[in-house]
Every structure is written in structure tokens, then in C-alpha cells.
Amino acid sequence: MTRGLARVAEFVRPTRIGVRLLLFNLLVLFLPVAGVLYLSSYEQQLLDTQERGMVQQARVVAAALGSVPLTGAQPMLDRLGQRSEARIRVYDANGALAADTARVHAAVQPVEAYPPADVDGGRKRLIYRFGAWIVRARRTLARAILRQPSPPSSSSVKAPTPSEVRAALEGRYGAQTAFTPGQRSLTMNSAVPIRQGSGVVGAVVVSQSTFRILRALYRVRLRIFEVVLASVALAALLTVFASATVVKPVARLRAEAAALATRRTKLPGGFVSVDRKDELGDLARALDDLARRLDAHIRLLEAFAADVSHEFKNPLASIRTAAEMAAHAQDPRDREKFLDLLVRDVDRLEGLVTGVHELARLDTQLAHETPALVDVGALAGQLVADLRVIGDARVHLDVRAEGSCAVAASRDALTQVFENVIVNARSFSPPGEPIDVIVERAGDDCRVVVMDRGPGIPEAHLSRVFDRFFTYRPQEPGRRDHAGLGLAIARTIVEGYGGTIAASNREGGGTSVEVKLPFALPLARSRL
Known part of the structure; x- marks a missing residue:
């Protein structure tokens, strides 16, 4: 058991190349992560499009009410409320509510109320909560950096006349965005003035929830986030696999090469990765060939040293014998004969030294x-x-x-x-x-x-x-x-x-x- 755990620990132990592989694999995830971040910009574009549609709808209603008394606004809104997903309200010049499409069916909640039911149960999933936490953290950080206030909750607006209505009664375009009470969507309010003649007689407010947009975006975010997490897991597995199939064999080759460098006897049987069919196998075979060539060169040097020693012994022995005989010779002719032999042996030894020197310098000369x-x-x-x-x-x-x-x-x-x-x-x-x-x-x-x-x-x-x-x-x-x-x-x-x-x-x-x-x-x- 302990040995198995040790092997697992050795298998997953991080290395410098392994860390680089992991960073490279994680870098590949930049595109899906960038897609997640781009959804925020895409969401803003959808919200801007929705706001422009609300403004156009408000202007149409304001133009229709510009030629009739505001007391006739409710019947008109009743007809519009049956065909529009937005809530439309009409305020008189004093800021009092004159008509509201929400009165068509008293039991029906206003449109901006975010539906409490989550039919697919996605928001209860751990992966969704984790991704939502990342998105909220990014938004909070962005607001903190840009010093942007959070949108107020629609329930926190206690003023008798909303700010967007006051702006419209002053002849300007009014807009207000607030969180739906107890929900996570936003309610967008767009207000335009109702003009009769040269004066402002009221305001039209169109309100619509962002629930449908956000629900579609949340589903896309969830799918992309699942892909990102799966990619991270796959990148980690690929890194471990690459580390096991690339880094570990390279480490073994390095250890074998280091062991080879410290040996002073016959070289071992060879590198263990020579049977691989990939580039590491090519490297192992090249190192193995290099080791065998080195072994052959060492053996050549050893044989060369033995041959030199053997060849030098004969003339040296002859020189000693000739010198001793010349020293004890009484006859001058014998002494001269031994001296001639001594000179020939010295010449022979000099030739051997010259030849050995020539052989010894050839390798260096050819290499440089x-x-x-x-x-x-x-x-x-x-x-x-x-x-x-x-x-x-x-x-x-x-x-x-x-x-x-x-x-x-x-x-x-x-x-x-x-x-x-x-x-x-x-x-x-x-x-x-x-x-x-x-x-x-x-x-x-x-x-x-x-x-x-x-x-x-x-x-x-x-x-x-x-x-x-x-x-x-x-x-x-x-x-x-x-x-x-x-x-x-x-x-x-x-x-x-x-x-x-x-x-x-x-x-x-x-x-x-x-x-x-x-x-x-x-x-x-x-x-x-």
C-alpha cells in the first residue's frame, strides 16, 4: 500500500516542464473564458436594444395620448396590455398614476416581478452557484474600481413620484433601473413626456423585466462554464499524462546519463527507453549510441596505452642491454658495435615517440x-x-x-x-x-x-x-x-x-x- 502511494506521488509530483505544460494547456482555455466574459458585453447590448424598444413603445403611446384627454388612457392601455409584455403606466401632470396595464387583471403580478420558480433547477446546482459567484465577484470588483453604484431595488423607491416620471414631466427622457424585489433580474423603466400643444400634460412609463434575457444568458453561461471546468480537468489530466510520458522518461534519461558519467568500469546494458517509437526513443537511442562510442573510444585508449607500453619495452630493454654490454666490453670493436646498436635503438625509440605523438594529436586535430x-x-x-x-x-x-x-x-x-x-x-x-x-x-x-x-x-x-x-x-x-x-x-x-x-x-x-x-x-x- 505504501509503495503504491509512493508510486502515485512520484507519478503526480510536479516538475518544471509539467508546470509549463499545465500553463500552456490553461492558456488554451482563454478562448472559452473570454467567451464567458464577452457575454457580459452581449448582455449589455441586449439590454440597450430592449431599452430602445421600450422607448419607441412609450413614444407611440405618448403620441396617441397627445390628442385625447388622459382620462381616456386606461381603455387604451387595457387594449395594449393584452398584446404587450411590458407594463405601461400613464402619469398626469401632477405625477399621479392615471392608467396602468397591470390593472387589466388584478390577480396577476406585475411583469417586472421575476418568476420565483426555477423550473429546470439550474440555480440549485453547485456548478451554477460557483459560476454565479464568479460573475457577481467580477461585477462587484468592476463597480468598486469604476466607483459605480449598484442599481437600487424597486422596493426601495419610496418617493410618491418616481425620478424617471419627474424627468419626463420636465420634458426630458427619464430612465431608471432597479432590482426586482427578492429576485436577481432587473426592471427597466423608460419615461417620455406627453405633449399637448407646447406643454407637458403627463408622462408614459414603460417597464419591463430583464428576466427573459438573463435566463437565456444564464443558460449559455452555465454551458460555457461547464465546458471551462471540463477543459480544466482535461488540461490537468493531459498535463499529468504528458508529465508521465515525457517528463518522467526525460528525468530517467538524465539519471542514467548522470550514472554513466560517474562510472569507471564497463558501461551498463544501455538506456531503458531505447525501445520507444517516439522522439524520446530517438533521444535514448542517440544517447545509447553515444555511450557505446564513448565506451569504444575508452577501450581504444586503453588498448593504445597497452600497445605503446609494449612497444616501448623492447627498444628500452635493448638500449639497457647495449649500454651494459658497451660498459663492460674490453675490445674497442665490440664497444663500437654495442654503441651502434644503442644508437639504432634510440632512433627506433625516437620514431616510436614521434608516431605515438602523431596518433595522439590526430583526434584533436580532426575535431578542431x-x-x-x-x-x-x-x-x-x-x-x-x-x-x-x-x-x-x-x-x-x-x-x-x-x-x-x-x-x-x-x-x-x-x-x-x-x-x-x-x-x-x-x-x-x-x-x-x-x-x-x-x-x-x-x-x-x-x-x-x-x-x-x-x-x-x-x-x-x-x-x-x-x-x-x-x-x-x-x-x-x-x-x-x-x-x-x-x-x-x-x-x-x-x-x-x-x-x-x-x-x-x-x-x-x-x-x-x-x-x-x-x-x-x-x-x-x-x-x-
Whole structure:
């Protein structure tokens, strides 16, 4: 039970993104809320329309009574009262009531009395009371801010002559609005003077309740308020759902990423959200791929450190042995032999240090440099021309690409790649045998192939020729000046630019090294 409550609490616990989602969802409710507020303006428009109709009705009655004595007003009002929803009263010049449509049926209440029965029971509903309280609070606040007095109750008007009647007897338009006693509607009174000749002989007052207007508006308000409350509940549910399906998984990803950052051993099995089919699943898979790449990079560094340590031990041990033997040698020729061995081992160690430094700086160099467009055919042609300058005419270039074969890379880095591959081919190729360099377009790649006629590579070693410190020279078993880093450096650079490098044996003997780099045709056309 406690665990279940804890899970529920964790499920609904607010988060910053969850709060923002809730605010956004609530902002969507602005339109129905604005509709509720607009109903007040619409109500005022309806009341103004009703008042104009009452004024027109009062003017018609006043015009009809302007040519007859006021003593004949009651029969006229009796006929009008049967066809009009409004109450019509006629006052004489002294402010006394001369005629009233309410006298048609003495038992009938005046029209402005708000019907006490609420046939649909809507006003008894809690949601109605809550909405009505909000409307009343808004009106009260508006009156307080604007300092508008509340309409008086019709029962509070105790003066013998109403104010609107006095205004009409003075020749002006008179109006008065009051609450219906004990009810929530208003009674609107409009008074116009009755003129006979140039004088005012009385006043016509038309009174009508706003009950029908308010009843229709209250029903609309109730429906809109129900929609608003349902929307608020739906927004809250959607926020909780979004928080559970978006925020919580993101929090789990953050926790897993933080746990990954603090681990110093093998990476865990992966992120838990990689099976999702949405954007969070894409993010989890990207993080998982990043973590695996990071793990592979860490393992690469560990293997690199182990290889460096192993490769350094051999020349260091040889240097120590040569130094000790030279120190104890009595024969000058033996001492000179050991010193020569010492110098060769120091040179070998220096070459290892240079190669290791080159490998170590490649990642940083590739990450921070700004690639430029390099025409591979022109670069290969320059390398071949440089070799011929130093007297090596064995390297032949064949550029088969139509136009420029440009890639986005560093010119110096690509120069190092092709130099290492060509130098490796020269070291294996017998004297007088040609070395062919082919540059061509292969799909979306720029392909460079360097072929020699050397002894070839055993099948078991084809996958290792690009490993660090690997060298296979059976025809030169005594040479130790090759560190085995040239092709490893070439592979690091090529893969850093998104390319591939591979070695294979040629038919008839020899080795073929193939380099593929992504072609940069759009950039090449715009800049070259």
C-alpha cells in the first residue's frame, strides 16, 4: 500500500516542464473564458436594444395620448396590455398614476416581478452557484474600481413620484433601473413626456423585466462554464499524462546519463527507453549510441596505452642491454658495435615517440580543424611530381574522375594519408616495378587505389595491416626501423573524415590499398 502511494506521488509530483505544460494547456482555455466574459458585453447590448424598444413603445403611446384627454388612457392601455409584455403606466401632470396595464387583471403580478420558480433547477446546482459567484465577484470588483453604484431595488423607491416620471414631466427622457424585489433580474423603466400643444400634460412609463434575457444568458453561461471546468480537468489530466510520458522518461534519461558519467568500469546494458517509437526513443537511442562510442573510444585508449607500453619495452630493454654490454666490453670493436646498436635503438625509440605523438594529436586535430575542399586528383598529381623530383619515377598516376574529385578535408592530413600509403608501397615493391595510383569517382565517393607488385600480404594479416605497431616484413627479418604506424595513422585520418581504407592482394602478386572519401560535389561546384 505504501509503495503504491509512493508510486502515485512520484507519478503526480510536479516538475518544471509539467508546470509549463499545465500553463500552456490553461492558456488554451482563454478562448472559452473570454467567451464567458464577452457575454457580459452581449448582455449589455441586449439590454440597450430592449431599452430602445421600450422607448419607441412609450413614444407611440405618448403620441396617441397627445390628442385625447388622459382620462381616456386606461381603455387604451387595457387594449395594449393584452398584446404587450411590458407594463405601461400613464402619469398626469401632477405625477399621479392615471392608467396602468397591470390593472387589466388584478390577480396577476406585475411583469417586472421575476418568476420565483426555477423550473429546470439550474440555480440549485453547485456548478451554477460557483459560476454565479464568479460573475457577481467580477461585477462587484468592476463597480468598486469604476466607483459605480449598484442599481437600487424597486422596493426601495419610496418617493410618491418616481425620478424617471419627474424627468419626463420636465420634458426630458427619464430612465431608471432597479432590482426586482427578492429576485436577481432587473426592471427597466423608460419615461417620455406627453405633449399637448407646447406643454407637458403627463408622462408614459414603460417597464419591463430583464428576466427573459438573463435566463437565456444564464443558460449559455452555465454551458460555457461547464465546458471551462471540463477543459480544466482535461488540461490537468493531459498535463499529468504528458508529465508521465515525457517528463518522467526525460528525468530517467538524465539519471542514467548522470550514472554513466560517474562510472569507471564497463558501461551498463544501455538506456531503458531505447525501445520507444517516439522522439524520446530517438533521444535514448542517440544517447545509447553515444555511450557505446564513448565506451569504444575508452577501450581504444586503453588498448593504445597497452600497445605503446609494449612497444616501448623492447627498444628500452635493448638500449639497457647495449649500454651494459658497451660498459663492460674490453675490445674497442665490440664497444663500437654495442654503441651502434644503442644508437639504432634510440632512433627506433625516437620514431616510436614521434608516431605515438602523431596518433595522439590526430583526434584533436580532426575535431578542431576547419575542413576545406581538396581536389584529390590534383593532390595525388603533386605527390607523384614530388617523387619524380627526388628521382623516383616508378609511381604512375591515372586520374579517371571527370572534372574535379573534391572532398571536404584538410590538405595536410590527406597528404599524410597518401604519402604513408605510397611510402608503404615503395618499401615493398621490388626495384624497377611500377606503383600505380588511380583516382576515380565511385558512386558518392572519391576512390584512390595504390597498387604495388610486392610480395603481398597473407590472408591472416589483411585485417591487421592497419593496426598500430603491426609490421610484417619477412623479406627483411633484421630490420627494426619500421614502427608499424604509417597505415594506422592513415586509417585514423580517413575514418575521421567519414571514409574507409582497406587492403587486398592483387592477382599476379602485389598489394592494393583502397581509400574512399565522401565526395563533396555541391561545395566543389560552388568554390572550385
